Amino acid sequence: MLHFTSPALSPRAIPPLPARTFSAMSETISLADSTPDHVAGTWYSVPDLRLRDHQFTVPLDYTIDRNASPKISVYAREVVSVGKEEQPLPYLLYLQGGPGFECPRPTEASGWIHKTCEEFRVILMDQRGTGLSTPLTPSSMSQLDSAKEISEYLTYFRADNIVNDAEFIRVRLVPEAGPWTILGQSYGGFCSVTYLSFAPQGLKQVLLTGGIPPVGNGSTADAVYRACYPQVIHQNEKYYKRFPQDVEIIREVVKHLAESEGGGVPLPSGGFLTPRGLQTLGLSGLGSSSGFERLHYMFERAWDPVIVPGSRKQISYYFLKAFENWLDFDTNPLYILLHEAIYCQGDSSLWSAHRIRTEDDGKFDAIRAVKEGRPVFFTGEMVFPWMLEEVHALRKFKEAAHLLAEKKDWPPLYDIAVLNNNKVPVAAAVYYEDMYVNFKLAMETASQIAGIRLWITNEYMHSGLRDGGGQVLDHLLGMLNGRKPLF
Numbered sequence: 001m002l003h004f005t006s007p008a009l010s011p012r013a014i015p016p017l018p019a020r021t022f023s024a025m026s027e028t029i030s031l032a033d034s035t036p037d038h039v040a041g042t043w044y045s046v047p048d049l050r051l052r053d054h055q056f057t058v059p060l061d062y063t064i065d066r067n068a069s070p071k072i073s074v075y076a077r078e079v080v081s082v083g084k085e086e087q088p089l090p091y092l093l094y095l096q097g098g099p100g101f102e103c104p105r106p107t108e109a110s111g112w113i114h115k116t117c118e119e120f121r122v123i124l125m126d127q128r129g130t131g132l133s134t135p136l137t138p139s140s141m142s143q144l145d146s147a148k149e150i151s152e153y154l155t156y157f158r159a160d161n162i163v164n165d166a167e168f169i170r171v172r173l174v175p176e177a178g179p180w181t182i183l184g185q186s187y188g189g190f191c192s193v194t195y196l197s198f199a200p201q202g203l204k205q206v207l208l209t210g211g212i213p214p215v216g217n218g219s220t221a222d223a224v225y226r227a228c229y230p231q232v233i234h235q236n237e238k239y240y241k242r243f244p245q246d247v248e249i250i251r252e253v254v255k256h257l258a259e260s261e262g263g264g265v266p267l268p269s270g271g272f273l274t275p276r277g278l279q280t281l282g283l284s285g286l287g288s289s290s291g292f293e294r295l296h297y298m299f300e301r302a303w304d305p306v307i308v309p310g311s312r313k314q315i316s317y318y319f320l321k322a323f324e325n326w327l328d329f330d331t332n333p334l335y336i337l338l339h340e341a342i343y344c345q346g347d348s349s350l351w352s353a354h355r356i357r358t359e360d361d362g363k364f365d366a367i368r369a370v371k372e373g374r375p376v377f378f379t380g381e382m383v384f385p386w387m388l389e390e391v392h393a394l395r396k397f398k399e400a401a402h403l404l405a406e407k408k409d410w411p412p413l414y415d416i417a418v419l420n421n422n423k424v425p426v427a428a429a430v431y432y433e434d435m436y437v438n439f440k441l442a443m444e445t446a447s448q449i450a451g452i453r454l455w456i457t458n459e460y461m462h463s464g465l466r467d468g469g470g471q472v473l474d475h476l477l478g479m480l481n482g483r484k485p486l487f
Contacts, residue, residue, distance in 0.1 A: 038172045043085055048109035049117065050085050052078040056172070058128075060156050062164045074165045075132035078173075079106060079113065079122040090204070091173065091180040092120035093166060095127070095188030097211070099158075099342055100334025102131025115470025120181065123173065127191075128165055129157045129334050136334055138393040147399035154337055154404060159194040159413050167199050179204040183473070184211045185465050186436060189428075190342060190413075196449070197415040200424050207476045208428035209465040212442035214343065215414040220441075221343040221352035225382065227438040229360060232380035235286040235435050240375050243296045247375045253278065253302050254366045254376050256315065265314075268321055269330065270392035275366035275376075277390050282378025284326055287435035288463040298322050330393035337401055339383045344410040351405050353382035381436045422450040427479040429465075429472050432458040453479045 041053035054076045059069035080089065094116075096103045103124035106113055116122050126133040134140075136157070144150045171177040181204050184192030189211015196206060214220040240247055254275045257264050264274035285295035304316045329336055340349035357379075362368050369376045385405070388398035426449060430442050446452050455475055457464075464472050478484040 035172065045082070046107055046109075048082055048114075049106055050080050050082055051106065054078060054169070054173070055132075056165070056169055058165050058168050060153075062161060072128060072134040073132075074125065074128055074134075074169070076123050076125040076169055076173075077103065077106075079117060079124060081109065081117040084117070084121075088175075089119070089121040091123060091170075092116055093123045093125060093170070093180055093182045095125070095162070095166075095182060095184040095191045096130075097186030097188055098127065098130070098332075098335060099187050099338050100127075100130055100136075100332045101328070102126040102133075102135075111469050112465050112473045115473050116183070123169070123180075125166065125169065127157075127162050129154075130332065133165075138330065138333060138396070141333070141397070147397075147403060150397065150400035151403035151407070154334070154400070155407070155410075157334060157338060158341060158410075159191040160198070160411060162191050163195045163199055166195065167202050170202050181205045181207065183207045183209070185209045186211045186462065187342065189213065189437075193419070193445070193449070194413050196422060196424060196426070197413070197418050200418065200422065203424045205425040205480050206427075207473070207480075208426065209472055209476070210429065210431050210434055210437050210462045212428055212430065212437065212445045213414070214441045215416060215419070215445050215448060217345055218347040219340075219344045219349050219352065221340050221349040222356060224343055224438065224441065225353045225356040226359075227441055228380060228382075228435070229356065229364075231433070231435050231438065232282065232286065233363060233377060234433075235380070236282070236375065236377045239286060239292050239295065239378075242292055246296055246299055249299050249302060250278075250376045251370045253299070253315065254370050256313065258367050258370070264390075265320070267324055267392070268317070269324055271324070271330075272390045272392075273315075273320065273323060274390060276384070276386065278323075279364065279366055279376070279379045280327060280387075281323065282380050283382075286378055286380060287461060289461055289467040294326075298326070329387065329391045333394055333397065336383045336387055336391075336394060337397060337404060341404055341407075341410065342413075344407075345412045345414070346408070346410060348406050348408045348410075351385050353379075354384045357382070357384075416448055419449045422452075424451075425480045426452040427476040428452060428454050429460070429476060430454050430456045431460055431462055431464060432456060434462045436462045455479065 037057040039055045043050050043052050056074045057071050058074050059066050060072050061069045094103060103126050109117065113122065128134065129136040141150060144153055170180055174180055179202050182192050182195060189208040190213040192206050192208055192211065193213055195203060214224060257273060257275050257278065264272045267273050281295060285291040298319065301316055302319045304314050340352055343349060357364055364377050364379060366376045388394050388401050430439065432439055446454055460468055460472065
């Protein structure tokens with residue numbers, strides 16, 4: 001396996017981003033105070049862990065007077081090992097991948113949470129709009145009257161305000177409003193670099209796992225997808241090398257969909273499965289541990305058996321249901337609605353993945369692949385405008401999604417000048433074959449973060465934090481606490 005641990009990097013200079021206003025919380029609040037904007041629950045248990053709920057009432061918009069802003073709720077779960085409830089442990093905030101997904105719900109002391117609780121008090125914050133933090137779902141967003149109102153509301157749910165929420169929570173939880181450690185997985189790492197840019201005073205140290213973002217001005221989405229499509233092709237090639245029998249099975253499914261009335265078949269939820277929709281299975285199937293296997297076993301049951309001779313061939317309900325269960329676009333709509341916005345600073349994305357896909361000379365054209373006898377390539381972590389038609393629960397948000405794709409005046413998410421002069425200890429796991437966060441782009445950004453230490457490996461995929469138990473976290477902590485010194 002390839003492993004490389006870097007010494008601390010010094011940045012190379014590039015022009016800084018425009019100045020912006022960032023509303024990090026600066027007040028100091030005693031833990032003994034009972035505040036109307038923070039409600040703490042009682043302790044409860046899962047095996048080997050003790051947990052406590054915290055609910056915070058925060059401004060939707062931190063750029064205006066707090067009393068004038070509409071309010072939303074942000075939820076955080078405090079987690080410690082049994083018997084450590086009252087111990088003076090340092091705090092660690094976990095920032096979840098996404099965008100648009102809530103934190104994991106612990107059922108026992110295992111994996112990275114078990115490792116973290118050996119020395120930290122862990123805070124699992126549901127990022128605004130997810131989980132128990134004023135969740136934005138197809139049903140809750142129906143309260144907003146128009147596409148314009150929806151799109152404007154969603155502009156408050158990017159990394160800058162996630163960091164503002166984290167700072168709001170930190171000064172209310174950490175004794176004497178001291179700094180805390182943050183652990184950012186995937187998109188949570190993007191948020192962590194925003195945190196480093198605009199509120200480094202709140203940070204003791206930063207751990208990144210598969211989450212170093214592109215930080216250039218404008219929209220970096222085009223560069224991201226031009227870099228990511230070749231890696232997605234590579235993952236497809238590896239998949240078919242592992243399961244060569246699936247080449248013909250998947251071609252048959254695509255052919256069946258293309259020849260069906262309307263170019264697809266109805267899904268159990270009321271959506272519509274087309275060849276291009278089928279290709280989105282690569283989002284989960286190609287880039288994480290056991291994804292290849294899960295994808296293969298799913299296609300094993302693609303067809304209903306022919307019970308009555310002469311009956312027409314049809315895709316099984318099992319497969320259609322499995323397809324919907326695998327993709328969370330309907331329950332977590334922020335993923336599609338804000339996905340490309342995470343790459344925007346002062347420019348629009350204009351459905352970047354959809355545009356860049358046309359540059360591939362038909363490599364991702366499923367119907368053409370069937371006609372030419374080629375393997376059908378799945379797509380990766382990309383969102384496309386037609387998803388708002390084919391995912392039933394998202395159809396009502398089609399116009400709002402287009403408004404977000406066209407929006408140009410996105411505020412900055414990073415301050416390169418601050419990153420160049422970073423003083424916060426940072427350690428990052430960089431996965432060499434990461435399909436979601438391109439290795440080359442991650443390394444370009446790493447060169448801008450002063451003092452960052454990198455662990456480059458191909459032993460893990462993007463899901464390494466989850467798959468490696470406590471090993472990934474232990475390695476990164478070792479890089480910062482002296483157990484893995486510079487050499």
